Structures are given as C-alpha cells and as structure tokens.
Amino acid sequence: xxSRAGGAWxxxxxxxxxxxxxxxxxxxxSTCLASAELSAAKLCRKAFNVQGRTYALKRMxxxxxxxxxxxxxxxxxxxxxxxxxxxxxAVAKSCARRVGAQADxxxxxxxxRFESKVGVACQTPxxxxxxxxxxxxxxxxxxxxxxxxxxxxxxxxxxxxxxQVEARIDAMMSxxxxxxxxxxxxxxxxxxxxxxxxxxxxxxxxxxxxxGSGVLVDPGVLVVAAGSGLRFTGxxxxxxxxGVSDDGRVTITVGAGPTAQQLTLDEPxxxxxxxxxxxxxxxxxxPYTIALQDGACADTVSGTVSVP
Numbered sequence: 001x002x003s004r005a006g007g008a009w010x011x012x013x014x015x016x017x018x019x020x021x022x023x024x025x026x027x028x029x030s031t032c033l034a035s036a037e038l039s040a041a042k043l044c045r046k047a048f049n050v051q052g053r054t055y056a057l058k059r060m061x062x063x064x065x066x067x068x069x070x071x072x073x074x075x076x077x078x079x080x081x082x083x084x085x086x087x088x089x090a091v092a093k094s095c096a097r098r099v100g101a102q103a104d105x106x107x108x109x110x111x112x113r114f115e116s117k118v119g120v121a122c123q124t125p126x127x128x129x130x131x132x133x134x135x136x137x138x139x140x141x142x143x144x145x146x147x148x149x150x151x152x153x154x155x156x157x158x159x160x161x162x163x164q165v166e167a168r169i170d171a172m173m174s175x176x177x178x179x180x181x182x183x184x185x186x187x188x189x190x191x192x193x194x195x196x197x198x199x200x201x202x203x204x205x206x207x208x209x210x211x212g213s214g215v216l217v218d219p220g221v222l223v224v225a226a227g228s229g230l231r232f233t234g235x236x237x238x239x240x241x242x243g244v245s246d247d248g249r250v251t252i253t254v255g256a257g258p259t260a261q262q263l264t265l266d267e268p269x270x271x272x273x274x275x276x277x278x279x280x281x282x283x284x285x286x287p288y289t290i291a292l293q294d295g296a297c298a299d300t301v302s303g304t305v306s307v308p
Contacts, residue, residue: 040127041138047121048140048161055114055162056169062107063173063180063193066095070183074261081258092187101192115158122154129154170195182229182276186263191272199279200228206250206265206290207235212242214297216290222305229278230254230305232290234269241297248294252277254305256287267294280307 034042069091077084099107122132132154133143143149148160173180174197181196190196202224207217224230232252240248248267253260254277263275280286286305292298 036126037138040124041131041140044118044122044124044127044132045140047118051114051117052161052165055110056165058110059107059166059169060173062098062110063170064177066091066099066189067173067177067180067183069095070187071177071179074179074183077261078259085262085264088187092189095187095189099189099192111162114162115155118158119154129157132157167195171197185231185274185276188272190274198229200225201231201276202228204230204232205235206232206239208238208292211238211240212297213238214241214292214294214299216292216299216301218301218303219290220303222288222303224278224280224305224307226281226283226307227279229276229280232263232265232275232277233271234265234267234273236268236270239269239292240267241292241294248292248297251291251293253289253291254286277305280305283307 070088073084073087073091076082076087096102097105099105102108103112123129131138132140133149133151135141135143142151142157142161145160147164148157151157151160170180170193178197181190181193181198184190184193184196185198202222204219204222206219208215209217222230232250234250239250240246246267248269250265250269251262252264252275253262255261261277263277265273265275284307286307287302288305289300289302291300
C-alpha cells in the first residue's frame with residue numbers, strides 16, 4: 001500500500017509543481033487579462049505607429065510620382081529642346097488632384113485619415129489626451145516633444161505630429177529628388193510644401209511704371225550668387241493692362257537656343273505666382289528675355305543674369 005501511495009504522489013508532483021509556479025507568478029485574483037486602460041493604451045500607441053507609417057508612405061508615393069513626371073517634362077526641354085509648357089501644364093493639373101491643398105485631393109484625404117483614426121483610438125473613456133501627453137507611468141510622453149508638447153488638445157497635437165512627419169518625409173524627398181521644391185513652385189504647388197529644401201533665391205519683381213501702361217520696367221542685369229536661383233514674381237498693382245479679364249501673361253526665357261528654359265507668370269500676379277530659374281553653379285552670364293502680353297498691351301525687355 002505504501003508503495004502504491006508513493007507512486008501516486010510521484011505522479012501528482014509535476015501537476016502540483018506547475019500549480020505552485022502559477023501561484024507564485026500570478027497575483028491573487030489575476031485572470032491574465034489586461035486592464036481596460038492598458039488595452040486602450042496599446043491601441044493608441046499602435047494607432048500612432050500604423051497610421052503615421054501609412055501617411056508617411058502615402059505622402060512619399062504621391063509626391064515622388066508627381067515630381068518624376070514634372071522632371072520628365074523639364075529634361076525633355078533641357079536635353080532635347082522640346083517645348084515643356086504643354087507637358088508641364090498637363091502634369092500640374094493631374095498633380096493638383098493628387099497633392100493639392102483642396103480637401104478632396106488624395107494627399108488631403110490621407111492626412112485626414114491619420115488624424116481621424118489616431119483620434120478615435122487615443123480619445124476614449126479609458127485613455128485620452130491627458131494620458132497621451134503624460135510623462136508619468138502609462139503615458140506616451142508627448143509633453144516632452146520640443147515642438148508639439150505645448151499642444152492644448154489631441155486634435156492640435158495630431159496636426160503638429162503630422163507636420164513633423166511631413167517635414168521629415170519632405171526633407172528625404174529633397175535628397176532623393178533635389179529639384180522637387182522648384183518644380184512644385186513653378187506649377188503653383190510649392191506653397192503647400194514649405195519643408196521641401198530650396199536653394200537660396202534672388203527675387204526679381206516685374207512691374208510697369210504705372211497701372212495699365214503696358215510697359216515693362218527693365219530689370220537690368222540680375223546678379224545671382226553661385227549656388228542660388230532666381231525667382232520672378234509680378235507686381236499685381238501695376239503689371240495688369242486693364243480690362244475685366246485676368247488674361248495677362250508674362251513669358252520669361254532664360255538661356256539661348258533650344259535648351260533655353262521658359263516659364264510664365266499668369267494674371268492675377270502676386271506672391272503666389274512665381275517663375276524660378278537656376279540655381280547656377282558656374283560663374284558666367286546667361287541672357288534673359290521678358291515678354292508681356294495682355295490684350296492690346298505688349299512689351300519686351302532683355303538683359304543678362306550674371307553669376308559672379
């Protein structure tokens with residue numbers, strides 16, 4: 001009998017040992033299930049990770065696709081002497097639908113998805129903006145962020161965080177496609193991408209002696225330091241030649257021969273309508289021609305861009 005009892009105890013010992021280990025490792029009353037607060041914290045953290053990555057990749061893909069098409073237009077003109085205006089206009093129209101500032105562009109919708117999906121995950125009864133910004137136990141420490149730490153609520157924090165994502169992505173795109181900023185600026189998309197890297201720019205404002213005169217003020221020799229570009233804008237107060245329609249245009253040609261670069265400023269003129277040339281690296285002189293056409297008004301001036 002003793003032998004049989006000992007055998008039974010030996011057989012029960014592994015089971016008893018496992019029970020003892022479980023009792024030591026698990027607090028009394030634990031069900032191995034995370035608390036509601038911990039589950040909510042994990043969901044919020046995951047939303048930042050997943051939606052941040054999704055938005056970054058979407059932004060990169062949309063912008064790089066547009067830049068590549070715009071660059072193709074310029075290379076065709078610069079290398080083969082093909083007219084770039086039609087190609088540039090068609091690509092600009094397509095890109096505006098994808099990366100423009102309007103709410104229904106593909107990029108704007110992607111930005112809204114980031115904010116809405118992270119917002120839903122991180123503003124709950126169990127985990128909210130206080131926890132997201134908290135630097136205490138269980139917090140995500142956003143209050144320590146030098147840029148976004150002062151955000152007053154979750155929506156403003158998400159806008160700020162998204163802007164930081166955009167800054168990093170745009171800087172990387174500027175490294176991969178260095179002409180991105182100027183290509184976007186020249187088709188009216190650049191203002192929505194302030195984080196793209198731009199070379200130093202020399203500004204030249206084209207104007208007329210008086211409103212409606214139809215005569216261009218001669219800019220003379222335009223001196224541009226090596227490594228800098230040249231940015232033309234039109235003076236809205238004087239450059240228009242009258243009339244009820246904004247159909248005026250200034251055509252700017254820099255360079256000579258089939259590889260000269262040509263861009264236009266279309267009425268209404270102002271800071272948002274730009275034509276950027278360069279940057280130039282080597283010292284020298286490059287000819288330019290500026291032609292105004294607005295109804296019956298027409299004028300042309302010529303000069304040189306000097307790179308000391």
